Amino acid sequence: MRLLEKAPAKINLSLDVLHKRPDGFHEVKMIMTTIDLADRIELSERKDGQITILSHNRYVPDDNRNLAYQAAALLKERFNVKQGVSIGITKVIPVAAGLAGGSSDAAATLRGLNRLWKLGLTLDELAEIGAEIGSDVSFCVYGGTALATGRGEIVQHIPAPPHSWIVLAKPTIGVSTAEVYNNLDLSKVEHPDVEGMLAAIHENDYEKMIGLVGNVLESVTLRLYPEVAHIKEQMKKFGADAVLMSGSGPTVFGIIQYDSRMHRICNGLRGFCDQVFAVRILGERNSLD
Ligand SMILES: C[C@](O)(CO)[C@H](O)COP(=O)(O)OP(=O)(O)OC[C@H]1O[C@@H](n2ccc(N)nc2=O)[C@H](O)[C@@H]1O
Numbered sequence: 200m201r202l203l204e205k206a207p208a209k210i211n212l213s214l215d216v217l218h219k220r221p222d223g224f225h226e227v228k229m230i231m232t233t234i235d236l237a238d239r240i241e242l243s244e245r246k247d248g249q250i251t252i253l254s255h256n257r258y259v260p261d262d263n264r265n266l267a268y269q270a271a272a273l274l275k276e277r278f279n280v281k282q283g284v285s286i287g288i289t290k291v292i293p294v295a296a297g298l299a300g301g302s303s304d305a306a307a308t309l310r311g312l313n314r315l316w317k318l319g320l321t322l323d324e325l326a327e328i329g330a331e332i333g334s335d336v337s338f339c340v341y342g343g344t345a346l347a348t349g350r351g352e353i354v355q356h357i358p359a360p361p362h363s364w365i366v367l368a369k370p371t372i373g374v375s376t377a378e379v380y381n382n383l384d385l386s387k388v389e390h391p392d393v394e395g396m397l398a399a400i401h402e403n404d405y406e407k408m409i410g411l412v413g414n415v416l417e418s419v420t421l422r423l424y425p426e427v428a429h430i431k432e433q434m435k436k437f438g439a440d441a442v443l444m445s446g447s448g449p450t451v452f453g454i455i456q457y458d459s460r461m462h463r464i465c466n467g468l469r470g471f472c473d474q475v476f477a478v479r480i481l482g483e484r485n486s487l488d
Protein backbone atom coordinates (compact mmCIF):
# COMPACT_ATOMS: atom_id res chain seq x y z
CA MET A 200 0.00 0.00 0.00
CA ARG A 201 1.11 3.56 -0.77
CA LEU A 202 -0.30 6.87 0.41
CA LEU A 203 0.33 10.58 0.07
CA GLU A 204 0.28 13.37 2.63
CA LYS A 205 0.76 17.08 2.05
CA ALA A 206 3.16 18.86 4.41
CA PRO A 207 2.41 22.61 4.33
CA ALA A 208 4.80 25.34 5.48
CA LYS A 209 3.98 27.75 8.30
CA ILE A 210 4.65 31.42 8.92
CA ASN A 211 4.64 33.21 12.28
CA LEU A 212 2.46 36.34 12.19
CA SER A 213 3.53 37.24 15.71
CA LEU A 214 6.39 35.67 17.65
CA ASP A 215 7.30 36.66 21.19
CA VAL A 216 9.86 35.04 23.46
CA LEU A 217 9.11 35.47 27.16
CA HIS A 218 12.16 33.97 28.89
CA LYS A 219 14.75 31.23 28.78
CA ARG A 220 13.71 28.11 30.65
CA PRO A 221 15.78 25.87 32.91
CA ASP A 222 15.62 23.10 30.23
CA GLY A 223 17.45 25.40 27.77
CA PHE A 224 14.40 26.06 25.59
CA HIS A 225 12.67 29.44 25.43
CA GLU A 226 9.10 30.09 26.51
CA VAL A 227 7.30 31.45 23.44
CA LYS A 228 3.95 33.01 22.62
CA MET A 229 3.30 33.02 18.91
CA ILE A 230 0.63 32.96 16.23
CA MET A 231 1.28 30.49 13.46
CA THR A 232 -0.62 29.77 10.28
CA THR A 233 -0.19 27.22 7.48
CA ILE A 234 0.24 28.43 3.92
CA ASP A 235 -0.33 26.90 0.51
CA LEU A 236 3.30 25.89 -0.05
CA ALA A 237 3.75 22.21 0.69
CA ASP A 238 6.15 19.29 0.48
CA ARG A 239 4.71 15.98 -0.68
CA ILE A 240 5.27 12.91 1.46
CA GLU A 241 4.80 9.50 -0.15
CA LEU A 242 4.68 6.53 2.21
CA SER A 243 5.04 2.97 0.89
CA GLU A 244 4.84 -0.17 3.00
CA ARG A 245 8.00 -2.24 3.49
CA LYS A 246 7.82 -5.83 4.67
CA ASP A 247 11.48 -5.89 5.82
CA GLY A 248 10.89 -3.55 8.77
CA GLN A 249 13.30 -0.86 7.51
CA ILE A 250 12.72 2.89 7.38
CA THR A 251 14.22 4.60 4.32
CA ILE A 252 14.22 8.19 3.07
CA LEU A 253 14.47 9.35 -0.54
CA SER A 254 14.35 13.08 -1.23
CA HIS A 255 16.54 13.91 -4.26
CA ASN A 256 17.55 17.10 -2.42
CA ARG A 257 21.16 17.50 -1.36
CA TYR A 258 20.26 19.71 1.61
CA VAL A 259 17.93 17.10 3.10
CA PRO A 260 19.49 14.26 5.14
CA ASP A 261 18.48 10.74 4.04
CA ASP A 262 19.16 9.05 7.36
CA ASN A 263 18.08 9.29 11.00
CA ARG A 264 18.82 13.05 11.01
CA ASN A 265 15.74 13.51 8.85
CA LEU A 266 12.77 14.56 10.99
CA ALA A 267 10.42 12.37 8.92
CA TYR A 268 12.68 9.39 9.67
CA GLN A 269 12.56 10.27 13.37
CA ALA A 270 8.75 10.44 13.25
CA ALA A 271 8.54 6.96 11.69
CA ALA A 272 11.11 5.49 14.09
CA LEU A 273 9.27 6.89 17.10
CA LEU A 274 5.89 5.48 16.03
CA LYS A 275 7.43 2.13 15.09
CA GLU A 276 9.11 1.74 18.45
CA ARG A 277 6.28 3.12 20.60
CA PHE A 278 3.61 0.91 19.01
CA ASN A 279 5.80 -2.08 18.33
CA VAL A 280 5.15 -1.99 14.58
CA LYS A 281 6.84 -4.80 12.64
CA GLN A 282 6.48 -3.26 9.17
CA GLY A 283 8.83 -0.66 7.75
CA VAL A 284 8.21 2.25 5.41
CA SER A 285 9.83 3.97 2.42
CA ILE A 286 9.40 7.71 2.80
CA GLY A 287 9.62 9.73 -0.40
CA ILE A 288 9.92 13.49 0.17
CA THR A 289 9.33 15.91 -2.69
CA LYS A 290 10.74 19.16 -1.31
CA VAL A 291 8.99 22.38 -2.27
CA ILE A 292 9.48 24.28 1.00
CA PRO A 293 12.97 25.86 1.11
CA VAL A 294 15.28 24.13 3.63
CA ALA A 295 16.44 25.84 6.86
CA ALA A 296 14.20 28.74 5.97
CA GLY A 297 12.07 29.43 9.08
CA LEU A 298 9.08 27.79 7.39
CA ALA A 299 9.07 24.56 9.45
CA GLY A 300 9.70 22.37 6.40
CA GLY A 301 11.31 19.51 8.30
CA SER A 302 8.76 19.76 11.12
CA SER A 303 5.89 19.61 8.66
CA ASP A 304 7.43 16.58 6.92
CA ALA A 305 7.61 14.88 10.33
CA ALA A 306 4.00 15.82 11.11
CA ALA A 307 2.78 14.55 7.73
CA THR A 308 4.68 11.30 8.31
CA LEU A 309 2.94 10.90 11.68
CA ARG A 310 -0.50 11.49 10.10
CA GLY A 311 0.26 9.22 7.15
CA LEU A 312 1.71 6.34 9.19
CA ASN A 313 -1.25 6.53 11.55
CA ARG A 314 -3.31 5.54 8.49
CA LEU A 315 -0.80 3.17 6.84
CA TRP A 316 -0.10 1.25 10.04
CA LYS A 317 -3.74 1.54 11.25
CA LEU A 318 -2.70 2.88 14.68
CA GLY A 319 -6.01 4.64 15.39
CA LEU A 320 -4.37 7.61 17.14
CA THR A 321 -6.11 10.99 17.46
CA LEU A 322 -4.53 14.22 16.20
CA ASP A 323 -4.00 15.24 19.84
CA GLU A 324 -2.06 12.02 20.45
CA LEU A 325 -0.01 12.53 17.28
CA ALA A 326 0.73 16.14 18.31
CA GLU A 327 1.97 14.95 21.69
CA ILE A 328 4.30 12.45 20.02
CA GLY A 329 5.36 15.18 17.56
CA ALA A 330 6.56 17.38 20.43
CA GLU A 331 9.27 14.79 21.12
CA ILE A 332 10.69 15.43 17.64
CA GLY A 333 10.66 19.25 17.63
CA SER A 334 8.86 22.28 19.03
CA ASP A 335 7.06 23.12 15.75
CA VAL A 336 5.89 19.57 15.01
CA SER A 337 2.78 19.63 17.24
CA PHE A 338 1.39 22.67 15.43
CA CYS A 339 2.22 21.07 12.07
CA VAL A 340 0.25 17.94 12.98
CA TYR A 341 -2.95 20.05 13.09
CA GLY A 342 -2.13 22.85 10.64
CA GLY A 343 -4.57 25.76 10.35
CA THR A 344 -4.02 28.80 12.54
CA ALA A 345 -3.12 28.68 16.22
CA LEU A 346 -1.71 30.39 19.26
CA ALA A 347 1.31 28.32 20.32
CA THR A 348 2.82 28.60 23.80
CA GLY A 349 5.19 26.63 26.04
CA ARG A 350 8.20 25.89 23.85
CA GLY A 351 5.72 25.93 20.94
CA GLU A 352 4.04 22.59 21.58
CA ILE A 353 0.92 23.91 23.40
CA VAL A 354 -1.44 24.61 20.54
CA GLN A 355 -4.72 26.49 20.78
CA HIS A 356 -6.73 26.75 17.56
CA ILE A 357 -7.99 30.14 16.37
CA PRO A 358 -9.81 31.27 13.20
CA ALA A 359 -7.85 31.85 9.98
CA PRO A 360 -6.50 35.37 9.40
CA PRO A 361 -8.21 37.82 7.03
CA HIS A 362 -8.05 37.16 3.27
CA SER A 363 -4.63 38.13 1.90
CA TRP A 364 -1.69 37.18 -0.31
CA ILE A 365 1.54 36.07 1.31
CA VAL A 366 4.69 36.72 -0.73
CA LEU A 367 7.73 34.80 0.49
CA ALA A 368 11.34 35.60 -0.36
CA LYS A 369 14.19 33.42 0.84
CA PRO A 370 17.77 34.62 0.59
CA THR A 371 20.35 31.97 -0.39
CA ILE A 372 21.61 31.53 3.19
CA GLY A 373 20.17 28.94 5.61
CA VAL A 374 19.76 29.81 9.29
CA SER A 375 20.19 27.58 12.35
CA THR A 376 17.30 27.97 14.80
CA ALA A 377 19.53 27.08 17.77
CA GLU A 378 22.05 29.77 16.78
CA VAL A 379 19.31 32.41 16.65
CA TYR A 380 17.85 31.50 20.06
CA ASN A 381 21.37 31.36 21.53
CA ASN A 382 22.11 34.91 20.37
CA LEU A 383 18.85 36.40 21.63
CA ASP A 384 19.27 39.17 24.19
CA LEU A 385 15.83 39.62 25.75
CA SER A 386 16.85 42.85 27.49
CA LYS A 387 17.12 44.53 24.09
CA VAL A 388 14.04 43.37 22.18
CA GLU A 389 10.76 45.07 21.41
CA HIS A 390 7.98 42.60 22.26
CA PRO A 391 5.18 42.26 19.70
CA ASP A 392 1.54 42.64 20.76
CA VAL A 393 0.46 39.00 20.45
CA GLU A 394 -2.88 39.66 22.21
CA GLY A 395 -3.60 42.50 19.78
CA MET A 396 -2.86 40.17 16.85
CA LEU A 397 -5.20 37.57 18.33
CA ALA A 398 -7.95 40.18 18.56
CA ALA A 399 -7.32 41.34 14.96
CA ILE A 400 -7.70 37.76 13.73
CA HIS A 401 -10.83 37.12 15.78
CA GLU A 402 -12.31 40.37 14.43
CA ASN A 403 -11.16 39.50 10.85
CA ASP A 404 -9.67 43.01 10.72
CA TYR A 405 -7.04 43.24 7.96
CA GLU A 406 -5.83 46.77 8.77
CA LYS A 407 -5.36 45.90 12.42
CA MET A 408 -3.52 42.67 11.54
CA ILE A 409 -0.97 44.34 9.25
CA GLY A 410 -0.22 46.94 11.91
CA LEU A 411 0.61 44.32 14.53
CA VAL A 412 3.00 41.81 12.91
CA GLY A 413 6.17 41.33 14.94
CA ASN A 414 8.92 38.79 15.63
CA VAL A 415 11.51 39.18 18.40
CA LEU A 416 13.90 36.80 16.62
CA GLU A 417 14.36 39.42 13.88
CA SER A 418 16.63 41.30 16.30
CA VAL A 419 19.14 38.44 16.02
CA THR A 420 18.85 37.28 12.41
CA LEU A 421 18.83 40.78 10.90
CA ARG A 422 22.01 41.58 12.78
CA LEU A 423 23.76 38.32 11.81
CA TYR A 424 22.56 38.32 8.18
CA PRO A 425 22.21 41.82 6.64
CA GLU A 426 20.76 40.32 3.43
CA VAL A 427 17.56 39.57 5.37
CA ALA A 428 17.21 43.25 6.30
CA HIS A 429 17.82 44.14 2.65
CA ILE A 430 14.98 41.89 1.46
CA LYS A 431 12.68 43.39 4.11
CA GLU A 432 13.45 46.90 2.89
CA GLN A 433 12.91 45.96 -0.74
CA MET A 434 9.59 44.27 -0.03
CA LYS A 435 8.40 47.37 1.80
CA LYS A 436 9.60 49.58 -1.02
CA PHE A 437 7.72 47.48 -3.60
CA GLY A 438 4.54 48.10 -1.60
CA ALA A 439 3.75 45.18 0.75
CA ASP A 440 1.23 46.17 3.45
CA ALA A 441 3.32 44.45 6.16
CA VAL A 442 6.70 42.70 6.07
CA LEU A 443 8.13 40.27 8.61
CA MET A 444 10.69 37.50 8.96
CA SER A 445 9.19 34.04 9.60
CA GLY A 446 10.39 32.00 12.60
CA SER A 447 14.15 32.20 13.02
CA GLY A 448 14.47 33.19 9.34
CA PRO A 449 15.85 33.88 6.90
CA THR A 450 12.61 33.82 4.86
CA VAL A 451 10.82 37.17 4.77
CA PHE A 452 7.10 37.36 4.02
CA GLY A 453 4.96 40.24 2.90
CA ILE A 454 1.21 40.52 3.45
CA ILE A 455 -0.66 42.04 0.53
CA GLN A 456 -4.34 42.56 -0.14
CA TYR A 457 -4.50 43.19 -3.90
CA ASP A 458 -3.50 40.87 -6.76
CA SER A 459 -1.96 43.65 -8.86
CA ARG A 460 0.39 44.71 -6.10
CA MET A 461 1.28 41.08 -5.32
CA HIS A 462 2.45 40.65 -8.97
CA ARG A 463 4.47 43.87 -8.82
CA ILE A 464 6.22 42.81 -5.62
CA CYS A 465 7.02 39.31 -6.95
CA ASN A 466 8.48 40.75 -10.15
CA GLY A 467 10.60 43.23 -8.23
CA LEU A 468 11.95 40.61 -5.83
CA ARG A 469 12.74 38.09 -8.59
CA GLY A 470 15.30 40.58 -9.91
CA PHE A 471 17.67 39.70 -7.07
CA CYS A 472 16.17 36.79 -5.11
CA ASP A 473 15.94 33.21 -6.49
CA GLN A 474 13.24 31.84 -4.26
CA VAL A 475 10.06 33.93 -4.39
CA PHE A 476 6.57 32.47 -3.90
CA ALA A 477 3.09 34.00 -3.78
CA VAL A 478 0.69 31.85 -1.76
CA ARG A 479 -2.57 31.98 0.17
CA ILE A 480 -3.13 31.21 3.83
CA LEU A 481 -4.77 27.78 4.15
CA GLY A 482 -8.38 27.87 5.33
CA GLU A 483 -8.57 31.65 4.96
CA ARG A 484 -11.86 33.46 5.37
CA ASN A 485 -13.07 35.79 2.68
CA SER A 486 -13.63 39.44 3.44
CA LEU A 487 -17.40 38.99 3.86
CA ASP A 488 -17.09 36.41 6.69
C1 LIG B 1 11.54 29.55 15.52
C2 LIG B 1 10.35 28.61 15.47
O1 LIG B 1 10.36 27.93 14.22
C3 LIG B 1 9.08 29.44 15.54
O2 LIG B 1 7.94 28.70 15.10
C4 LIG B 1 10.40 27.58 16.59
O3 LIG B 1 10.43 28.21 17.85
C5 LIG B 1 11.55 26.61 16.45
O4 LIG B 1 11.03 25.35 16.41
P1 LIG B 1 11.88 24.05 15.97
O5 LIG B 1 12.72 24.36 14.78
O6 LIG B 1 10.92 22.93 15.90
O7 LIG B 1 12.86 23.93 17.19
P2 LIG B 1 13.48 22.62 17.90
O8 LIG B 1 13.93 21.68 16.82
O9 LIG B 1 12.54 22.12 18.94
O10 LIG B 1 14.74 23.26 18.62
C6 LIG B 1 15.89 23.69 17.94
C7 LIG B 1 16.69 24.56 18.89
O11 LIG B 1 16.07 25.85 18.98
C8 LIG B 1 16.08 26.33 20.31
N1 LIG B 1 14.69 26.54 20.78
C9 LIG B 1 13.63 26.05 20.08
C10 LIG B 1 12.33 26.30 20.51
C11 LIG B 1 12.16 27.04 21.70
N2 LIG B 1 10.92 27.29 22.16
N3 LIG B 1 13.22 27.50 22.38
C12 LIG B 1 14.49 27.28 21.95
O12 LIG B 1 15.46 27.72 22.57
C13 LIG B 1 16.85 25.30 21.13
O13 LIG B 1 18.18 25.73 21.13
C14 LIG B 1 16.74 24.04 20.30
O14 LIG B 1 17.84 23.21 20.49
Ligand SMILES: Nc1ncnc2c1ncn2[C@@H]1O[C@H](COP(=O)(O)OP(=O)(O)OP(=O)(O)O)[C@@H](O)[C@H]1O
Nearest residue numbers: 265266294295296297298299300301304335376446
Ligand atom coordinates in the same frame (compact mmCIF):
# COMPACT_ATOMS: atom_id res chain seq x y z
N1 LIG C 1 12.54 16.53 6.16
C1 LIG C 1 13.45 17.52 6.24
N2 LIG C 1 13.40 18.56 5.39
C2 LIG C 1 14.31 19.54 5.46
N3 LIG C 1 15.32 19.58 6.35
C3 LIG C 1 15.42 18.58 7.23
C4 LIG C 1 14.48 17.53 7.21
N4 LIG C 1 14.80 16.70 8.22
C5 LIG C 1 15.87 17.21 8.82
N5 LIG C 1 16.28 18.33 8.24
C6 LIG C 1 17.44 19.16 8.70
O1 LIG C 1 16.89 20.23 9.46
C7 LIG C 1 17.51 21.47 9.14
C8 LIG C 1 16.46 22.58 9.24
O2 LIG C 1 15.55 22.41 8.20
P1 LIG C 1 14.05 22.98 8.17
O3 LIG C 1 13.75 23.18 6.72
O4 LIG C 1 13.15 22.12 8.92
O5 LIG C 1 14.26 24.37 8.92
P2 LIG C 1 13.27 25.50 9.35
O6 LIG C 1 12.26 25.72 8.26
O7 LIG C 1 14.10 26.69 9.71
O8 LIG C 1 12.55 24.94 10.63
P3 LIG C 1 11.78 25.75 11.77
O9 LIG C 1 11.00 26.85 11.09
O10 LIG C 1 10.91 24.68 12.38
O11 LIG C 1 12.85 26.26 12.69
C9 LIG C 1 18.08 21.28 7.74
O12 LIG C 1 19.28 21.97 7.60
C10 LIG C 1 18.25 19.78 7.59
O13 LIG C 1 19.59 19.40 7.80
